[in-house]
Amino acid sequence: MDTPSRLLETAEEMFSESGYRAVSLRSITKASNANMAAVHYHFGSKEKVLERIFELRCSAINAERLRLLDECRLRSGAPPVLEQILHAYLWPALVPEEGDQKARRFMRLRATIANEHAELSQELVARHFNQVSGKFVEALRAELDQLCDEDFFWRFHFLLGAQYYTAANPGRIQILSGGLCDPSNANEAVDELIRFSAAGFRAAAAQRSTAVIAPASTISEVQR
Amino acid sequence: MDTPSRLLETAEEMFSESGYRAVSLRSITKASNANMAAVHYHFGSKEKVLERIFELRCSAINAERLRLLDECRLRSGAPPVLEQILHAYLWPALVPEEGDQKARRFMRLRATIANEHAELSQELVARHFNQVSGKFVEALRAELDQLCDEDFFWRFHFLLGAQYYTAANPGRIQILSGGLCDPSNANEAVDELIRFSAAGFRAAAAQRSTAVIAPASTISEVQR
DNA sequence: ATGAAATTAAATCAGGTGCTTGAAACACTT
DNA sequence: AAGTGTTTCAAGCACCTGATTTAATTTCAT
Numbered sequence: 001m002d003t004p005s006r007l008l009e010t011a012e013e014m015f016s017e018s019g020y021r022a023v024s025l026r027s028i029t030k031a032s033n034a035n036m037a038a039v040h041y042h043f044g045s046k047e048k049v050l051e052r053i054f055e056l057r058c059s060a061i062n063a064e065r066l067r068l069l070d071e072c073r074l075r076s077g078a079p080p081v082l083e084q085i086l087h088a089y090l091w092p093a094l095v096p097e098e099g100d101q102k103a104r105r106f107m108r109l110r111a112t113i114a115n116e117h118a119e120l121s122q123e124l125v126a127r128h129f130n131q132v133s134g135k136f137v138e139a140l141r142a143e144l145d146q147l148c149d150e151d152f153f154w155r156f157h158f159l160l161g162a163q164y165y166t167a168a169n170p171g172r173i174q175i176l177s178g179g180l181c182d183p184s185n186a187n188e189a190v191d192e193l194i195r196f197s198a199a200g201f202r203a204a205a206a207q208r209s210t211a212v213i214a215p216a217s218t219i220s221e222v223q224r
Numbered sequence: 225m226d227t228p229s230r231l232l233e234t235a236e237e238m239f240s241e242s243g244y245r246a247v248s249l250r251s252i253t254k255a256s257n258a259n260m261a262a263v264h265y266h267f268g269s270k271e272k273v274l275e276r277i278f279e280l281r282c283s284a285i286n287a288e289r290l291r292l293l294d295e296c297r298l299r300s301g302a303p304p305v306l307e308q309i310l311h312a313y314l315w316p317a318l319v320p321e322e323g324d325q326k327a328r329r330f331m332r333l334r335a336t337i338a339n340e341h342a343e344l345s346q347e348l349v350a351r352h353f354n355q356v357s358g359k360f361v362e363a364l365r366a367e368l369d370q371l372c373d374e375d376f377f378w379r380f381h382f383l384l385g386a387q388y389y390t391a392a393n394p395g396r397i398q399i400l401s402g403g404l405c406d407p408s409n410a411n412e413a414v415d416e417l418i419r420f421s422a423a424g425f426r427a428a429a430a431q432r433s434t435a436v437i438a439p440a441s442t443i444s445e446v447q448r
Numbered sequence: 449a450t451g452a453a454a455t456t457a458a459a460t461c462a463g464g465t466g467c468t469t470g471a472a473a474c475a476c477t478t
Numbered sequence: 479a480a481g482t483g484t485t486t487c488a489a490g491c492a493c494c495t496g497a498t499t500t501a502a503t504t505t506c507a508t
Contacts, residue, residue, distance in 0.1 A: 003485080019340035021245045025466065035487055040467065042485090108339075114393055115336035116243035126399060133400060153401035154416040158386035160397070165385025169338055173384070175350060176357060177377035191430060192378040199427030200420035227455080248495065259457055261498085266455095270496065 004042040006032040012053045016109035019116055020050060050113070051124065057106040058128035064092035065132055069139060082143045082201065086159075086194045089136050094167060094193075095186045104186060107167035114164075144201055151205050159197045166193060228266040230256045236277045240333035243340055244274060274337070275348065281330040282352035288316035289356055293363060306367045306425065310383075310418045313360050318391060318417075319410045328410060331391035338388075368425055375429050383421045390417060 001009075010032045014023045025046055029036050043049045068088030072081065093107050113121040137156060144152060166189050173181050183189050225233075234256045238247040249270055253260050267273045292312030296305065317331050337345040361380060368376060390407050397405050407413050 018342075019243075019245070021243070022340055024464075026464085035485095036466085037468080037488090038486065046466065112339035115332075116246060116340050118242075122396070125396065130400065137400060149401070149404050151416065153397055153405035154413075155420050156400070157390070157397035157405060157407065158417060158420050161387070161389025161393070162382035162385035164389060166381070169385070172346070172349065173377055173381035176354065176361060176380070177373070180373050181377035181381060183381065189378075192375065193382060195427050195430055196379050196382050196424035200424040203419050203423030206415060206419055249497090250495080259455095260496085261458090262456065264497065 003032070003034050003038050007034055007039060007042065008049065008053055008056070011049050012057070012106065012109060015050065015053070016105045016112065019112050021116055047120070050120075053106070053109070054124045054128055057103070060097075061092045061103055061106075062128070062132040065089060066135070068092065069135065080198070082140070083194050083198050085136065085139045085143065086198060087190065090163060090190045090193055093163060094190050101186075104167050107164060111164040111168035140201070146205070147201070148205060152201075155197070155201050155203075158200065159193075162193055162197065227256070227258050227262050231258055231263060231266065232273065232277055232280070235273050236281070236330065236333060239274065239277070240329045240336065243336050245340055271344070274344075277330070277333070278348045278352055281327070284321075285316045285327055285330075286352070286356040289313060290359070292316065293359065304422070306364070306422050307418050309360065309363045309367065310422060311414065314387060314414050314417055317387060318414050325410075328391050331388060335388040335392035364425070370429075371425070372429060376425075379421070379425050379427075382424065383417075386417055386421065 007028065011023070011028045014028060014031065017023075025036055025039050028049075029039060039046065039049060043052060065088055068091060069085065072084035072088055075084075092103060094104055097103055110121070110125065114125070140156065141152060147155075166183050169183070173183060231252065235247070235252050238252060238255065241247075249260055249263050252273075253263060263270065263273060267276060289312055292315060293309065296308035296312055299308075316327060318328055321327050334345070334349065338349070364380065365376060371379075390413050393407070397407060
């Protein structure tokens with residue numbers, strides 16, 4: 001394996017483990033049996049390394065997402081279409097490919113960067129994900145035509161949150177559940193998340209401007 | 225306002241904005257009109273500052289969560305109890321208090337730290353959140369007795385993910401939705417998330433060991 | 449007012465950061 | 479085998495980090 005590939009590989013692994021700022025070029029190059037200057041020679045800067053990782057991984061995930069979406073368009077299936085679309089969206093992001101946990105590791109990286117490098121992350125995600133995500137928004141939208149836009153986007157937002165949390169934070173629920181639930185089991189995670197979010201998407205629309213849920217004591221605190 | 229309080233306040237704000245490592249003690253003390261040594265004099269180290277922030281904020285959120293949980297125990301309400309429990313859990317974490325976005329800002333900080341300081345974060349969250357979260361697990365569990373443990377914890381896990389994502393990542397969905405959906409509107413976020421996750425919790429249980437959802441072409445790729 | 453204790457201030461420490469440099473080593477054509 | 483462009487290497491640059499130290503200042507009970 002040539003030096004640039006080795007650098008990208010170990011950089012992605014280390015970034016996703018410890019974050020972007022916490023990982024120094026020195027530690028990356030040491031782990032890759034490469035010299036510090038190699039990073040700048042091949043990529044130009046530390047940030048360019050991150051951008052390259054995004055490019056590679058996003059294009060893979062996007063291609064697979066679109067492939068699966070097309071597949072479930074052809075198939076007029078017995079399983080509900082909503083679930084199929086969700087599967088096409090979640091599977092490429094959460095399920096290991098090539099025996100390694102590459103896609104999932106990247107989604108963890110993406111969640112990490114979102115917090116510690118907000119501006120760059122926003123830009124990268126918008127550049128690489130928004131187009132394909134937009135297609136899924138359309139597809140989901142068509143299945144949920146009774147839902148108002150506002151409710152729909154909120155629920156898509158919650159889906160994203162659950163997806164990233166599953167990819168990034170496999171630890172805590174194991175403690176709370178006493179080990180019953182293991183987010184590193186990606187296949188189960190996808191199945192469970194499809195079921196959960198499909199039900200969430202299908203929930204009755206919110207009754208706007210009358211909050212029936214909050215008890216009176218807290219409703220009085222609401223400021224709009 | 226005395227120096228330690230000022231330091232904690234600005235530290236929390238800056239940490240939640242840019243992450244823990246990215247914010248230097250120098251920038252914190254400069255923004256607080258204090259000296260670098262004050263941090264070590266009052267708290268001992270940069271990490272102790274973070275721990276102190278966790279202590280203060282977690283105890284506030286925990287107290288409010290328990291108060292609301294007790295409240296909805298007393299009230300044998302017309303609104304479904306599941307929704308009330310979810311409200312008691314989400315409201316204190318997502319809704320601004322004292323006119324400022326303190327609780328929400330802290331949840332954002334918590335999400336940030338989870339990724340860039342995994343070990344410390346795990347320990348702090350376990351120390352400050354797990355006990356109260358355990359009570360909510362019990363309460364939710366009692367409302368969902370037909371659900372098997374595994375499904376239940378997965379769904380609680382997804383709820384956590386959606387909650388943190390809403391607190392931490394208010395930007396993206398606005399782009400995708402064309403501004404229709406605004407996660408910084410905490411009241412709406414809580415309402416929507418309650419509705420979404422309540423439906424998710426109530427979804428039919430998964431049919432284990434027979435994946436009805438995934439199309440055959442991808443099921444064949446499953447390795448267990 | 450005074451002396452002790454709590455607090456702040458400025459200078460400094462050792463160590464780590466991303467990045468640059470100029471020379472050496474390599475691969476490959478002619 | 480010489481010469482070419484590409485890649486690697488060790489050393490060093492300027493800068494920033496958290497932490498420490500020493501001295502000055504403030505606070506406050508006596």
